[in-house]
Amino acid sequence: MTTTSRASGALPPEWQVRLPEFEGPLDLLLHLVRVNEVEITEISVAQICDQFHETLRLMERFNLDVAADYIYEAAQLIFLKSRMLLPRRKTVDGEDAEGDPREELVQRLLEYRRLKEAAQSLAEIHGLRRGVWTRGRQAASFHAEEGVDLGEVSLYDLLGALKTVLVRYDFDHPDAMHLRADTFSVRDQFEALLLRLDPQRPLDLIADLKSRGGRAEVVSAFLAVLEMIRLGLVRLHATGGDILLYRTPKELQRHELEAIRA
Amino acid sequence: MTDRAELEAAIEAVLFVASEPIAPGKLLEVFAERERAAAEEALAAVLERYRAAPERGVFAERVAGGVRLATRPDLSPYLRRIFEVTGRNKLSMAALETLAIVAYRQPVTAPEVQELRGVNSKGVLSTLLEHRLVRLAGRKPVVGKPFLYKTTKEFLAHFGLDSVDELPPLEEFEEMLGVELGPGDPGAGASGEEE
């Protein structure tokens, strides 16, 4: 057995490779149950809890975003672990009054494993059936009009249609635009600013912010600038009372842009 | 080497999926160079299979320098009978847009719908009346006294709603989709124009 000694201690290397593949905290828990070679019903909360936290730490170390769902589950596990440590109340005849505190977790895991099995069988069918082609909509000329089957029209379609109407209306009536509440997303400001930044000429930040329409817009624009500095897209240069923004040669990465949420 | 049966099957599948005539040369490009001769024979066999025959509704024809499968012209009365009926059960995008406007702005008049959609929508409104998705609800006391339209019980039943108050606000829709769909909210439209 050649086990390389690892700083991470409890976790064998293959876990780390698999880290980003988990579909969620329950998936990770199932995985831990599997590697521990125990039954879900025989789960050791203390062990699972420690390994779960260890995995989250690893994820952080690899700079993977530990999503809120994982953190929530981690807190649940700690709570459960503490309950396991408390002496249980007994009824008069010595029976366990509260039942097994693990029960709920066990049920959730069993249920989730069932779902994974179902998803797996759907995946197999999907793989097989992806190769099926039909003639599609070429035969449209025979239809009275192209459209959605009434039986299948859902609220989703209805809202989609409404959206189409409103977008088109706004487009045809530009002066109606000012009726919108002025909300300014950081991302929009970010994109607009990036377009305006000329690599040859610096931008006067204060003057630019002063030219903005309102408080909300100034704040969004300012946050957008901070984001740009963080990403190394611009450099700040303060001279006298002025603050100048210089565009650096660094290219904006797609995922960076996507990470900026309004 | 691909066997003859598979060559034939592949050719039939290609002809079936294609919406326009395919030049035989192009069709044969699906196969490896060294299989082209065999594929050409297979193509001939498939075309032979699709020769017009009394019990066949689909046949292969050479048009526009290519080959395609088509239905026998004399069968078109049958096709019209079924697809025109199915067509009637379809809601066009225009109808769906109009329905959405009535749902969210009710009671609403035809001119108001027209204002929002930018096109005359009377025909579509009468289709929706026919489908019992909208109904007339009196007249608006303005010049011309236009009819007012509202959605029906059938509309609610179809969309699984108890009342029109349950229609999701557009913002909720955007939130549900986790995306921002762009400008506009249901209140931003033509409401300002009303007297």
Added chain:
Amino acid sequence: MTDRAELEAAIEAVLFVASEPIAPGKLLEVFAERERAAAEEALAAVLERYRAAPERGVFAERVAGGVRLATRPDLSPYLRRIFEVTGRNKLSMAALETLAIVAYRQPVTAPEVQELRGVNSKGVLSTLLEHRLVRLAGRKPVVGKPFLYKTTKEFLAHFGLDSVDELPPLEEFEEMLGVELGPGDPGAGASGEEE
């Protein structure tokens, strides 16, 4: 009386033109009342003709409560060489998990999906909505009135199911889980753990 050959030809033509599965009852409406019995036999004969065979690229299948013609799945590589592939994305595991929940638990709400998966699933649900594999089906009469999700006909057609009853029963999995688990996968053991 329409002769048998023409009945068969008409049925084949209808199946060829239809882009969606057609319910047999609806298909037979193409014919006059008194011909329906004969037409039903003719339909069976056409379906028999379209049974999968090595040299056939197209076959008839029963999906979503209807009949349709489709290509044999294993021929897809040939088709991909000649036609543009659109909308045939592979579904992610997250999408399949969510789809499985909707399929087995329908109607189901987003919070219920989240509870079962342990992760926020709104994004995945909206992807499934876009692909028309699930649809909104009203709201659940509980606090917050969340939307209910169901699977669509497209879901059935894509997965080759006639109805949701054809989904492999979940109890089967339950049974599988009821038995003693084997040693799991041998390679995954936490070998170095206790050192």
